[in-house]
Amino acid sequence: MKILYFLGTITILFIIYIEFSVGSILFRPNSSGKISMNLYSLLGFLMNPFYKRDLWNWNTLDINYAFVILYSVFLYYMC
Numbered sequence: 001m002k003i004l005y006f007l008g009t010i011t012i013l014f015i016i017y018i019e020f021s022v023g024s025i026l027f028r029p030n031s032s033g034k035i036s037m038n039l040y041s042l043l044g045f046l047m048n049p050f051y052k053r054d055l056w057n058w059n060t061l062d063i064n065y066a067f068v069i070l071y072s073v074f075l076y077y078m079c
Contacts, residue, residue: 003076010072011065015042018063 049055049066
């Protein structure tokens, strides 16, 4: 059960990081020009590394959700 809390925390921190690093992933302007939450865009960005190879290079590993989760689980079990 502790690992679920750990992964939830990692996911929330990752979302905050990509929102500041990449920008306009979760909060983006809608059709009326107001900033709103776009969960579809966030889920698409999180799932991108599972079917695209663009995020699997040294420069983009920090915004690769699959890599961050795998690395976090590795660290969780090593410590």
